[in-house]
Amino acid sequence: MNHRQLHDTILEASKAVGKTWPLYAFVTSNPLSGYEGSHFEKAVKQASENLGARVFPKASVYKDAWNSGEINRDVIRTLLREQGSKRTPEESLEFLEASEAIQISPKSSSIDKLTSKWLAAFLDEGLSEWDMPNRELGFFRAWRRLAIYDQELGFKTLNDIPESPELAIEMALSRYKEEDYLSIFTAQLAALPGWVGYINYRSEANTAWQKAYPINLTEYLAVRLWITIKQNLSIRPEPKIVHDQLSVLKIQYAWLKAWEQSWQKKLTDIVREGSRHIDKNVDDRNAPAAQMVFCIDTRSECIRRHIEAKGPYETFGYAGFFGIAMDYENLNDGISRKSCPPILDSAYKTVEIGQPGKQTELADYKKYMDLKTFSKYFLKRMKHILPSAFGYVEGSGLFYGLSMIARTAIPGLLYKRKWKGSLEAVCEPDLHKHSEPDSGIPLEDKVAIVKTAFDLMGWDQFAPVVLFVGHRAHTANNPYGSSLDCGACAASPGRHNARMLAKLANMKVVREALAHVHGIHIPEQTIFVGAEHNTTTDEVDLFDAQVPASHKKRIEKIKADFLKAQQTATQERLGVEKNSVRLAFKKANNWSDTRPEWGLAKNAAFIIGPRNLTKKTPLDGRCFLHSYDWEMDNTGAALEAIMKGPMVVTQWINNQYYFASVDNEVFGGGSKIIHNITGNFGVVQGNGGDLKMGLPLESLHLSDESLYHKPLRLTVVIAAPRERVNTIILNNSDIKNLIDNEWIYLMVVDPIQNDRMELYWKNMNWSVLSEGNNAPSIKTERVIQEVAEDVLV
Numbered sequence: 184m185n186h187r188q189l190h191d192t193i194l195e196a197s198k199a200v201g202k203t204w205p206l207y208a209f210v211t212s213n214p215l216s217g218y219e220g221s222h223f224e225k226a227v228k229q230a231s232e233n234l235g236a237r238v239f240p241k242a243s244v245y246k247d248a249w250n251s252g253e254i255n256r257d258v259i260r261t262l263l264r265e266q267g268s269k270r271t272p273e274e275s276l277e278f279l280e281a282s283e284a285i286q287i288s289p290k291s292s293s294i295d296k297l298t299s300k301w302l303a304a305f306l307d308e309g310l311s312e313w314d315m316p317n318r319e320l321g322f323f324r325a326w327r328r329l330a331i332y333d334q335e336l337g338f339k340t341l342n343d344i345p346e347s348p349e350l351a352i353e354m355a356l357s358r359y360k361e362e363d364y365l366s367i368f369t370a371q372l373a374a375l376p377g378w379v380g381y382i383n384y385r386s387e388a389n390t391a392w393q394k395a396y397p398i399n400l401t402e403y404l405a406v407r408l409w410i411t412i413k414q415n416l417s418i419r420p421e422p423k424i425v426h427d428q429l430s431v432l433k434i435q436y437a438w439l440k441a442w443e444q445s446w447q448k449k450l451t452d453i454v455r456e457g458s459r460h461i462d463k464n465v466d467d468r469n470a471p472a473a474q475m476v477f478c479i480d481t482r483s484e485c486i487r488r489h490i491e492a493k494g495p496y497e498t499f500g501y502a503g504f505f506g507i508a509m510d511y512e513n514l515n516d517g518i519s520r521k522s523c524p525p526i527l528d529s530a531y532k533t534v535e536i537g538q539p540g541k542q543t544e545l546a547d548y549k550k551y552m553d554l555k556t557f558s559k560y561f562l563k564r565m566k567h568i569l570p571s572a573f574g575y576v577e578g579s580g581l582f583y584g585l586s587m588i589a590r591t592a593i594p595g596l597l598y599k600r601k602w603k604g605s606l607e608a609v610c611e612p613d614l615h616k617h618s619e620p621d622s623g624i625p626l627e628d629k630v631a632i633v634k635t636a637f638d639l640m641g642w643d644q645f646a647p648v649v650l651f652v653g654h655r656a657h658t659a660n661n662p663y664g665s666s667l668d669c670g671a672c673a674a675s676p677g678r679h680n681a682r683m684l685a686k687l688a689n690m691k692v693v694r695e696a697l698a699h700v701h702g703i704h705i706p707e708q709t710i711f712v713g714a715e716h717n718t719t720t721d722e723v724d725l726f727d728a729q730v731p732a733s734h735k736k737r738i739e740k741i742k743a744d745f746l747k748a749q750q751t752a753t754q755e756r757l758g759v760e761k762n763s764v765r766l767a768f769k770k771a772n773n774w775s776d777t778r779p780e781w782g783l784a785k786n787a788a789f790i791i792g793p794r795n796l797t798k799k800t801p802l803d804g805r806c807f808l809h810s811y812d813w814e815m816d817n818t819g820a821a822l823e824a825i826m827k828g829p830m831v832v833t834q835w836i837n838n839q840y841y842f843a844s845v846d847n848e849v850f851g852g853g854s855k856i857i858h859n860i861t862g863n864f865g866v867v868q869g870n871g872g873d874l875k876m877g878l879p880l881e882s883l884h885l886s887d888e889s890l891y892h893k894p895l896r897l898t899v900v901i902a903a904p905r906e907r908v909n910t911i912i913l914n915n916s917d918i919k920n921l922i923d924n925e926w927i928y929l930m931v932v933d934p935i936q937n938d939r940m941e942l943y944w945k946n947m948n949w950s951v952l953s954e955g956n957n958a959p960s961i962k963t964e965r966v967i968q969e970v971a972e973d974v975l976v
Contacts, residue, residue, distance in 0.1 A: 184353070184361060184364070186349050189349060189352065189353075189401070190401060192364050192365055192368060193368055193400050193401055193404060194400075195365060196365055196368035196369040196372055197217070197372055197379070197383065197400055198217030198218065199217060199229075199230070199233045199234070199369050199372060199373045199376075200217070200372050200373060200376045200379045200380050200383065201213065201214040201215060201216050201217065201376075201380055201383070201876070202216070202380050202381075202383045202384040202387070203376075203377050203378075203380030203381040203383070203384055203865065203874055203875075203876040204384055204674070205308075205381070205384070205864035205865065206662050206663065206664075206665060206860070206863070206864055206865060206866070207520075207665055207674075207863075207864070208520060208521065208665055208673055208674045208675065209663055209665045209666040209674050210525055210670060210673055210674045210835075211666060211670060211783070211835060211836045211839035211840065211877075211878065212525070212835040212836075212838075212839055213834065213835045213838035213839060213842075213926075214376075214380075214838070214839065214842050214843075214850050214876060214877060215227070215230050215838065215842065216835070218230060219920065219921065219924065219926055220920060220924070221924060222923075222924045222925060223896070223924055223925045223926055224432075224436055224925070226924075227239070227432075228432060231432070233369055233370070233373045234373050234376060234849055235849070236842075236846045236849035236850065237845050237846035237849070238432075238842070238845060238846070239432070239435035239436065239438075239439055239845055240435070240438075240439065240844070240845050240890075240894050241283065241845075242276050242279035242280040242283060243280075243888065244890055244894070245276060245279070245438045245442070246276055247889070247890075248442055248893075249272065249276070253442060253445060253446070253893075254438070254441050254442050254445050255441065255444070255445040255448065256272065258441045258444050258445055259272045259437065259438065259441035260272060262437040262438075262440055262441050263275055263434070263437050265437070266433045266434065266436075266437050268433075268434060268437070270434075275434050275437075275438070276438075278431075278434065279431065279434060279435065279438075282431045292374060293414070294374070294407065294410060294411050294414065294416065295374055295375055295872065295873065296871060296872070297335060297336065297410055298375060298378075298403075298406065298407050298410065299375065299378060299867075299871055299872060299873065299874075300871065301326055301406065302375075302378045302403075302874075303861050303862060303867075303871070305318060305322050305325060305326070305396065305398065306381065306385075306392075306396075306398070306862050306864070307861075307862040307863070308392050308862050308863040308864050309862075309863050310860065310861070310862050310863040311862075315329070316328070316329065317329070318395075318396040319395065319396060321396075321397045321398065321402060322396075322397070322398035322399075322402040322403065322406065323347075323348040323351070323402035323405050323406060325396075326406050327341065327344045327346075328341070330344060331343070331344075336410060336413065337413060337414075338413070343413070344409060345405075345409070347405075348401050348402045348404075348405030348406075349401065349405070351405040351406075351408065351409045352401070352404055352405050352408055354409075354412075355405075355408035355409055355411070355412045355418065356408075356418075359418075359419065363419065366419075366420055367418055367419060367420065368404060369420075370418075370419075370420035371404055371407055371408065371411075371418065372400065372403075372404070374407075375873045375874075376849070376873065376876055377865070377873040377874030377875055377876040378403075378873060378874045379400065379403065380874070380876050381864070381865060381874055382398055382399065382400060382403055383400075385398065386398070386399055386400070439894075439895075439896075442893075442895060443895050443896060443898070443928070446787055446893075446895055446898070447898055447928065447930070447942075450787075450788055450898060450900065451930070451940055451952055453796075453797060453800050453802075454790070454796055454797070454900055454930075454932055454940065455938070455940065455954075456799070456800070457795055457796035457797050457798065457799060457800070458795075458796060458902075458932055458938040470495065470646075471495050471496055471497040471646045472494055472495045472496060472646060472647070472648070472737070472740070472741075473494075473496050473497075473646050473647070473648040473649065473650060473737070473741055474496070474497045474498075474499065474642075474645070474646040474648075474649045474650070475487070475490065475496060475497070475498045475499070475649075475650040475652055475714075476498075476499045476500075476501050476505075476636075476640065476649070476650065476651050476652060477498060477499070477500060477501075477652045477654070477716065478500070478501070478502065478503030478652070478653065478654050478669060478671060478677060478716075479500045479501065479502055479503070479671070479789075479807045479808055479809045479829055479833070480503060480654060480669070480670070480671075480718070480783070480807065481783050481785070481786050481802075481804045481805065481806060481807055482654070482716075482718040482780075482782075482783070482804060483500065483652075483654065483716065483808070484797075484801075484802050484804065484806060484808055485721075485752050485755060485756055485801075485804065486716060486721055486723070486748060486749075486752050487500075487808075488798070488801065489748040489751045489752040489755075490723075490744060490745060490748040491798070492748075492751075493744040493745075493747050493748050494740075494744050496744075497646065497794075498794065499640045499642075499794070499810040500640075500794075500807075500808040500809045500810045501636060501639060501640055501809065501810065502524070502671040502809070502828065502829045502832070503653055503654060503669040503670075503671040503672055503677040503680065503681075504522060504523040504524060504669070504671045504672045504677070504680045505636060505651055505653070505677075505680040505681055505683070505684040506632055506635045506636050506639070506684070507522075507523065507531060507533075507614070507632055507680050507683055507684060508523045508527045508528065508529055508530045508531060509522050509523055509529055509530070509531040509532060509533050509614065509679075509680065509683070510522060510529045510531070510532045510533070510617070511532075511533045511675065511679045511680075512532060512533065512534045512535075514534070514535040514549075514552075514606060514610065515552045515556070515606075516556070519532065520673070520675055521672075521673040521675065522672045522673060522675045522679055522680055523671070523672060523673060523680075524670075524671055524673065524828060524832050525673055526828070526831060526832065527828075529617065530616065530617065531614050531615065531616055531617065531624060532614075532615060532616075532617050533612045533613065533614050533679055533683055534612070534613050534615075535606065535610040535611070535612060535613070536610060536611060536612075536613045537609060537610060537611075538609055538610060538611050538728065538729060541609045544608070544609040545609045545610065548605065548606065548609050548610075590659075590772075590773075590774050591774070591775065594659070594768075594769050594772040594773040594774065594776075595765050595766070595768040595769030595772065595773075597772055598657075598720075598768040598769070598771055598772040607678075607682065607713075607726040607728060608728045609728075611682070611686060611729065612679060612682050612683045612686060614629075614683055614687070626692060626693070626696060627696075629687050629690065629692075629693050630693055630696045630697060630700070630701075632684065632687055633684070633687050633688050633693055633697065634697060634701055634703065635824070636684060636688075637703060638815070638816065638820075638821045639809075639810070639811065639821045639824065639825060640810040640811075640812075641793075641810060641811060641812025641814075641815040641816070641821075642815075643815060645705050645706055645709045646709065647706075647708050647709055647710070647734065647737060648709075648710060648712060648734060648737050648738065648741065649685075649688070649709060649710070649711045649712070650711075650712050650713075650714045650725070650741070651680075651681040651682075651684050651685050651711065651712070651713055651714065652677075652681060652714040652715065652716050652723060653669060653672070653676060653677020653678045653679070653680055653681035653713070653714070653715045653716070654668075654669055654676075654677050654715060654716040654717070654718050655667075655668045655669065655676035655677060655678065655715060655716075655717065655718070656668055656717065656718050656719045656771075656779070656780060656782075657717055657719045657720060657771040657772070657779075658719060658771060658779040658780070659771070659772050659773060659774040659776075659779070660774035660775070661779065661855075662855075662858060662860055662866050663852065663855075663878065663879055663882065666782060666878060666882070667718065667719070667779075667780060667782050670783075670832065670836055671829070671832060676715065677715065678713065678714075678715040678726070681713040681714060681715065681726075682713030682726055683713075684711070684713070685711040685712055685713040685726075686711075686713075688705075688711040689710060689711050708733075710730060710731065710734055712725055712726065712727055712730060712738070713725075713726045714726060717771075718780060719767065719770065719771040719779050719780045720749070720753070720764070720767040720768055720771050721748070721749045721752045721753050721756070721764075721767060722745075722749055723745040723748075723749070725738060725741065725742060725745075749764060750763065750764060753766070753767045755801070757770075777855050777856075777879075777881040778881050778882070781804065781882070781891065782878075782882055783804075783836055783840060784804070784840065784882060784883060784891050784892040785803065785804050785805045785891070785892055785893055786804070786805060786806075786807065786833075786836060786837055786840060786892075786897070787805045787806070787837070787893060787895045787897065787898065788805060788806045788807070788897065788898045788899070788900060789806070789807040789809070789829070789830060789833045789897055789898075789899045789900070790806050790807070790808050790809070790899075790900045790902075791809045791811045791822070791825055791826075791830075791899070791900065791901045791902065791903075792810075792811050792900070792901065792902025792903075792932065793810065793811070793812060793902060794808075794810065796900075796902060796932070805893075807829075807833050809825055809829055811825060811901075811902065811903070813902065813903040813904065813907065813934060816903075819907045819910060819911060822901070822903055822907065822908070822911060823911045823914070823915070826901075826911055826915070826918055827915060827917075827918065830899055830918075830927075831917075831918075831921070833897060833899075834897050834921060834926060834927050837896065837897035837927075838896075838897075838926070839877060839878065840878065840883065840892050840894070841894045841895070841896065842877065843877035843878040843882075843883055844883045844884075844890055844892045844894040845894050847877070847878075847879075847880045847883065847884075850876065850877045851875070851876075851877040851878050851879065851880060851883070852866060852875040852876075852877055852878055852879035852880065852882075853868045853875055853879065853880060854868070854879065854880045854881065854887075855879045855880070855881050857869050858875075858879070861874070896925070896926065896927060896928060897926075897927045897928070898927070898928040898929075898930065899927055899928065899929050899930065900930045900931075900932065901929070901930070901931050901932070902931075902932040902934065902938075903931060903932075903933075903934070904931075904933055904934065904935045905931045905933045905936070905941060905949060908929075908931050909947060912947070913947070922943055923945050923946065928942070928943070929942070929943040930942050930943070930952070931943075931949075939951060940952040
C-alpha cells in the first residue's frame with residue numbers, strides 16, 4: 184500500500200469519529216456526522232459497534248415517557264407490530280430492561296492510558312508550565328525523540344522506532360492482510376474518540392496551535408500502533424459479544440419513533456392553531472414601537488413572548504450571527520475567534536475602533552484592561568514560580584479564604600455584568616475582508632449583508648427602533664461555559680455580530696443603495712441598535728451609546744419594558760413567583776451551581792414561518808424559531824438559505840444533545856464533579872483517560888438516572904408551498920440525504936392548500952396529516968404504495 188492509499192484508508196476510517204471542539208469554542212455538533220450518508224438506524228448500529236456506545240435511550244427513560252403520557256399507546260403498538268414483535272408495550276419495556284441488565288461493560292485499555300498521556304503533553308495549549316520539547320517537529324517525531332525515556336514503553340534507543348509515521352504503520356501492519364487495514368484503523372481511532380475528535384478539529388480548523396505544533400491522524404495511528412505492537416498486543420479489533428442485539432435495537436428504535444410521532448402530534452396541534460390566527464387580509468402589525476430580532480435559539484422564545492406582552496413590539500427570529508460570516512478580534516487580548524457557523528468560511532474580520540470623539544475614553548479603557556491583564560499574569564506567576572510559591576500561598580490565604588466564603592454564601596450579591604457599558608460605550612465594530620485587513624469592505628457587500636437579513640425575515644415595514652439582539656450566557660466555574668453562548672457564532676457571544684449589522688444598516692450609503700437598487704425604503708426616523716440577551720439572567724443590554732437624542736425616550740421605554748419582561752420571564756423559567764431575578768443572578772455567579780441554566784436542552788423542533796404560528800403558545804424551550812414569509816420570497820432563495828444553513832446547524836445541535844443524553848460517557852462529558860481541565864482546551868475525568876467530547880451530564884440530567892432533555896430527533900416545520908420545498912430538496916443532495924435518512928423529520932404547512940400539513944416520507948413522497956391525527960391518511964398511503972409499485976414494475 185502506497186502512502187496515498189494509506190492516507191485514504193485512514194480518512195475513510197476517521198468517519199467513525201466526529202470532532203471534539205475546544206472548551207473556549209464548544210460548538211455542539213453531530214458526533215456521528217461521518218455517518219450522515221447512511222440511514223439513521225443503520226448509522227447508529229455501526230456507531231454502536233465501532234464505539235461500544237449506547238445509541239438509544241435506556242428502557243427507564245422510555246418508561247418515564249410512557250408513564251407521563253408522552254408516548255401514545257396506539258402509535259407504539261403499531262410500530263412494534265411493524266417490527267414483527269408480538270409483545271405488548273409493557274412486555275417490550277421489560278424485555279429491554281432485561282437485556283440491559285446483562286450487557287457487558289467495555290474494558291479499559293493500557294494502550295489508551297499510554298496514548299492519552301502523550302497526547303495531553305503534545306496538545307497542551309498553555310496550561311502546562313513546561314512545554315513538551317520538540318513539538319514544532321510534529322507529534323510523531325517529537326514523541327519519537329522522547330519515547331526512549333518513558334520506562335513504560337520499553338524502548339532503549341531511537342533505532343527501536345521507525346523514522347517516519349508511514350513506515351511505523353507499514354511495519355506494524357506487516358502481519359495483517361490489506362483487507363483488514365480499514366477495520367484495524369477504525370477500531371484504533373474509535374478507541375479514543377475524544378482525543379481523535381480533537382485532532383480532527385485541529386486539522387480542519389488549522390488553528391494557530393496546529394500551525395505551530397502539527398498533528399494528524401497518520402501520526403497518531405503510527406504512535407498508537409507502534410506502542411501496541413511493542414507491548415506484544417494485537418491491533419486487530421476484538422469480536423464484540425452482544426445479547427440478541429439486533430432484536431434489542433429494533434425495539435429501541437420503535438420506542439424512539441413512537442415518542443417522536445407522539446411529540447409531532449402535539450406540535451401539529453400547536454401549528455394548526457397558530458395558522459388559524461393568521462388573517463391574510465388584515466395586517467396585525469400596525470405601527471410597532473420597536474422591532475426586535477432575536478437568535479433562533481430555543482431560549483429566545485420565552486423572552487420574546489414576554490417582551491411582546493409588555494408593549495407594541497414585534498419580534499423576529501434570525502440565526503444569531505446575523506448573516507455576517509466573520510471572525511472577531513478581541514480588543515483586550517488581540518485573539519481572533521470565529522463568530523459565524525462552523526459550516527461557513529469566515530470572509531470578514533471585525534475589529535474594534537474608537538467611536539468619534541471618544542479617543543480619550545478609549546485610551547483610558549485600554550490602560551484599565553492592560554492593568555487588569557498584568558494583574559492576572561502577575562498573580563499566576565506568583566502562584567507557580569518556585570521562589571515565591573509557598574510565601575505567596577501563606578500570605579494570600581486569608582484573602583482567598585474570604586473570597587471563597589463570599590462566592591459560596593452570597594454569589595447573587597457579587598454578580599457583576601462584566602461586559603455592560605464598557606467597551607461598547609467607547610468603541611464601535613469595524614468590518615474588513617480577511618484578504619484586505621487595511622481596508623473596509625465594498626459597498627455591495629454591506630448592502631448584500633443587510634438585504635439578506637431583511638429578505639430572510641420577510642420585512643416590508645420598519646419601526647422607529649429596530650434591535651438586533653445577540654445572546655450569551657453568564658456562568659461561573661464552568662469549563663463548558665462557551666456551550667451556553669451562541670451556537671450560530673461558533674460558541675461566541677452574539678453581541679459583536681448584532682452591533683456590526685446595526686452599524687451597517689444605519690449607514691446612509693447602504694440605505695440609499697437599498698432604496699435605489701432593491702426598492703427597500705427605510706424611513707429616515709428608523710434607527711438600528713445592537714443588543715444582547717443574557718440567557719442565564721434574561722437581562723437584555725442595549726448598546727445605545729451612539730443613539731441620537733431624538734430616540735432617547737424611546738430607548739428608555741424599551742429598557743424599562745425589558746426589565747419588566749426579565750421579571751416575568753425568570754418567574755416562568757425558574758418556576759418561582761418571588762425574587763426570580765435575584766435567583767437568576769445567584770445561579771449565574773454561583774461557582775458551585777452545576778446547572779446555571781439548561782442551555783438548549785429539550786430542543787426538538789425547528790419552525791420556519793411567521794411569528795403567529797407559535798405566538799399564542801409557550802413552547803417550553805423546545806423549538807428553534809426562524810422568521811419567514813413565503814410571499815416575500817419570490818424565488819425561494821431565502822428559504823433555501825435557511826434550509827442549507829440554520830436547519831443544518833440545528834440538526835447538529837439536536838444530535839449532540841441526543842447522543843450525549845443516551846450515552847453520556849461516550850458522547851458526553853460525564854459528571855462535572857470529577858472534571859479536570861487539560862491543555863486549556865478540554866476535560867478528562869479524574870487523572871486521565873479519553874478527552875470528553877460532548878456536553879456534561881448535568882446539562883442534560885436532573886439526576887444520574889433522570890433525564891431533563893428529551894432525546895428526540897429534530898422535526899422541522901416550514902410554512903411554505905410544498906412544491907417550493909420540493910424544489911429546494913431536489914437541488915440540494917445534502918439536504919435530501921438528511922431527510923431521506925431520517926436524521927431530521929420535515930413537515931410543511933402549505934398556505935396554497937389552506938394550510939394543509941404534510942409529512943415528508945422518502946424519495947420526495949409526502950403524506951397528509953389529517954386533523955386530529957398525525958398519522959398519514961389511508962388515501963395518501965395507497966397513493967405512495969401505488970407509486971412505489973409502478974417504479975418497481
